[in-house]
Amino acid sequence: MRRVAVVAPEQALRESLVxxxxxxCVEIDLAGDGGPDVRGPAATRLRRLRSEPVRPVLSGVRPDLDALEREGRTDLLAGEAQVEERLGGAVRHGAVAALAGWCPETEVGPTAARIAGAGGALVPLRTPRGVDPPTLLTGAEPASPADGATSVRRSFTPLVTTYGTVPYADLDPTMAAGVVYVVMFGLMFGDAGHGLLLVALALLLRAGRPRRTAALRPLWPFVAGAGLAATLAGVAYGEFFGPTGVLPVLWLEPLEEPMRLLASAVELGAVLLALAYAAGIVNRWREGGPSAALYATTGIAGAALYLGLAVLAGYVWLGRPAYGVAGALIALAGLALAGTGLYATTAGGPGGAVQIGVQLFDVVVRIGSNVVSFARLAAFGLTHAALGAIVWDGATALAGRGPAGAVAAVLVLLLGNALAFSLEALVAGVQALRLEFYELFSRLFEGEGRPFRPWRLPVEHLTAAPVREAGPSAPREAVGHGGPVREEEP
Incomplete structure (x- = not known):
């Protein structure tokens, strides 16, 4: 993101803004002392006309505001009011005016060429000290249908933006967050039949069907990824609309080996937490330099404590004294670093020492609870398998009771799977989101950035009609599909 200035002669500034x-692709700073009571001619006319919100539209040429008011063109008046708001915030020196703002690095050249035709210029500036640029996540902008990678990234973006705006200095976690989410969802929703239904639903979204769900179309890669993960987990579990025997068990059967599934879920959680700490170290370094990365509980200090506790857990599991000594030393080093960082935020003295002790205890407890929290991947995977087994057992029990029993078995199988699909999809989706936000994102981010909000309005290019004759100095009126437009005689 680059700090830029829009510079133009006073008479060319409006066209440059259009x-x-x-x-x-440019976010323009608004005047700090402006407000709702500071209104220009267009805003005054709009206030007299508007009864409900309208979608602003800009006129390609300077419009006749009186004519727009007579025609009730509140959309064009709303667009012109936004132009007036930005013109009011311009800095003027003689016949030249300038506005400051932000523009993505890749768009500076094309935007400069675009406004050069109007007599304006886009000048790159040095970023002011102490000011963080706004954040534009890669993939947050619209993607073309042919750009598959950007479409996938864009479908994952709501996962991050729902949590908050990523600080500009931090890593963009969009793709990693999306992949981790679909993997966790698949482990809890592990059924090949249900996963394939999700893939089919994703393909319907991609085709824009049904039409009322057209707004969800950009999310189809996300839904397809979740369905594919659930399908692969179902193949590993041997689940296809329950334990129907259609698929062999390739890894484990959840209801037969729950402890193995539980241990695998906790191990996966431990790996994900380690990766979150690694990303947190990078973010703290980029935000505040080496000292911030060293002493933060989400930086090197927290990672050392986590590693030490993990080695101590290995000692408890394997019974090797060397693990216990090494784990204790690493954990104590992490506590010392974290305590030093926390002490700098206190008032010092005995009260500060008590505060540090409470905070360090909380950090240790949270590490343990966060690791154990990933056991829910196994718990809800077992729940899904149990529901599938109940439905399948009920259907097979009815199937041997004559024609009526066969019909009842089909109904039980269909309705039971529909219920299990709906309920478990909701539960798995919520639980995967909870793990991502509370266990992982809490280590990645310590603050929140500001989203990039470019000024974007559609422009209505009026088509000039034959003009009536007038005197040499009188204005002439051209009428287009957007209403009358006043044009001055050259």
């Missing part, structure tokens, strides 16, 4: 709004 071209910027049409491109939609």
């Amino acid at each position: 071209r910027i709004a049409e491109a939609g």
Whole structure:
């Protein structure tokens, strides 16, 4: 993201702004002392007319505001009011005016060329000290249908933006967060039949069917990924609409080996927490330098404590004294670093020491609870398998009771799977989101950034009609599909 200035002669500033709004890739700073009571001519007319919110539209040429008011063109008046708001925040020196803002690095050149035709210029500036640029996650912008990678990234973006805006200095976790989410969802929703239904639902979304779900179409890669993960987990579990025997068990059968599944879930959680600490170290370094990364409980200090506790757990599990000594030393080093960092935020003295002790105890407890929390991957996977087994057992019990029993068995199988699919999809989706937000994202982010909000408005290019004759100095009126537009005689 680059700090930029829009510079243009006073008479060319409006047209430059129109071209910027049409491109939609520049966020323009608004005047700090402006407000709702500071209104220009267009805003005043709009207030007299508007009874409900309208979608602003810009006129390609300077419009006749009185004519727009007579025609009730609140959309064009709303667009012109936004232009007035930005013109009011411009800095003027003689006949030149300038506005500051932000623009993505890749768009600076094309935008500069775009407004050059109007007589304006886009000038890169140095980023002010102490000011973080706004954040634009890669993939948050619209993607073309042919750009598969951007489509996938864009479908994962709501996972991150729902939690908050990523600080500009931090890593972009979009793709990693999406992959981790679908893996966790698949482990809890492990059934090949149900997973394939999710894939089919994703393909329907991609095709825009049903039409009322068209707004969800960009999310189809996300739904397809979750369905594929659930299908693969179902193949590993031998589940296809329950324990029907259609698929062999390739890894484990959840209801027969629950402890093995539980241990695998906790191990996966431990690995994910380690990766979250690694990303947290990078983020703290980029945010505040080496000292911030060293002493933060989500940086090197927290990672050392986590590693030490993990080695101590290995000692308890394997009974090797060397693991116990090494784990204790690493954990104590992590506690010392974290305590030093926390002490700097206190008022010192006995009260500060008590505060540090409570906070360090909380850090240790949270590490243990966060690791154990991943056991829910196994718990809800077992729940899904149990529901499938209940439905299958009920269907097979009815199937041997004549024609009526066969019909009842089919109904039980269909309705039971529909219920299990709906209930477990909701539960697995919520639980995967909870693990991502509380266990992982809490280590990645310590603050929140500001989202990049470019000024983007559609532009209505009026088509000039034959004009009536007028005197040499009188204005002439051109009428287009957007209403009358006043044009001055050259």
